[in-house]
Amino acid sequence: MTVSSAPGKVYLFGEHAVVYGEPAVPCAIEVRAQVTAEQRTDGKLRVHADDLSLDGFTVEYDGTAGEHPHVDAPESLLMAATQYVDGAIEQVYDVTDEDDIGFDVTIESDIPLGAGLGSSAAVVVSAIDAATRELGVTLEPDEIAERAYRTEHAVQDGQASRADTFCSATGGAVRVEGDDCRAIDAPDLPLVIGFDGGAGDTGELVSGVRDLREEYDFAADTVETIGDIVRNGEDALAAGDLEELGRLMNFNHGLLSALGVSSRSLDSMVWGARDAGAHGAKLTGAGGGGCIVALDPTPETETALSFTPGCEDAFRAELAETGVKRLE
């Protein structure tokens, strides 16, 4: 039996635009998904995923492509719930060539689903690491990141960046532009998260931005302008200039909002943080609902968010220095 964990992330800058080759800067944070993998000799894949919003369920089905789980739940929900884990196991078979071996896979996660904190990447990264090690193969974080990216790319209909998966596999603050992925130095950032209790569908939100970008030149320009913000943000990050970082985060949020991926509750939390004196605040990840990230070294933002209508949870996030961790 093997156990691996991997962290979630927030985007300081650049989500969505990164899908079109602009740079982005995500930071891994200390909320983790943990995957336990154990071989089965009958070739079946059995997934225990008690934290899924499907009320918690256990599925058992053949790992054979096209075979559907025997669970009484709508097909679309099941597909959404299981495809990242299926994709991760396919990558494991691709690495090890042992596709007649099945697995018991157990997922435990502190990362809310579909909320912009990269739950999918953390689950895929930790599943690939645990299941390859269970078959005696240990991959470097860079290779886990590449294989996890292939999974996200397939599940998100061919529209995904390497940002979430690279960040989760390697930890720390990273910079991703196309296939150029690297670690960057970041000062200790006073990150505060607000969570509205909801979720957005990453695939759908990415498609929405793609359509706007194809329809309007000014939407394509907006995506490029997000890239300009990221380039400015890198200098502010290197200089440890929180005020400038916050100003650029505010600008980034405005452009994401223009691209249609914010929501009433995300905007309300962003304004709650700004009114409390945060240096800046923006939505993180795909949007549609879920989380915002603010910069504030004082307790004010966290307190204000806990009283903001639409905010269900507010907490401080620590940078996760380590990406994938091998626990057993």
Ligand SMILES: Nc1ncnc2c1ncn2[C@@H]1O[C@H](COP(=O)(O)OP(=O)(O)OP(=O)(O)O)[C@@H](O)[C@H]1O
């Ligand atoms: N605890 C979990 N157990 C099983 N599957 C999970 C778990 N957490 C996440 N997943 C998978 O990840 C999917 C959510 O991924 P999605 O990309 O939509 O959101 P996210 O990664 O949390 O947010 P974002 O991509 O915006 O950062 C779920 O539908 C499920 O397939």
Ligand SMILES: C[C@@](O)(CCO)CC(=O)[O-]
């Ligand atoms: C919206 C997006 O940029 C980030 C989701 O966390 C999609 C991606 O990079 O694959």
Ligand SMILES: [Mg+2]
């Ligand atoms: Mg995701």
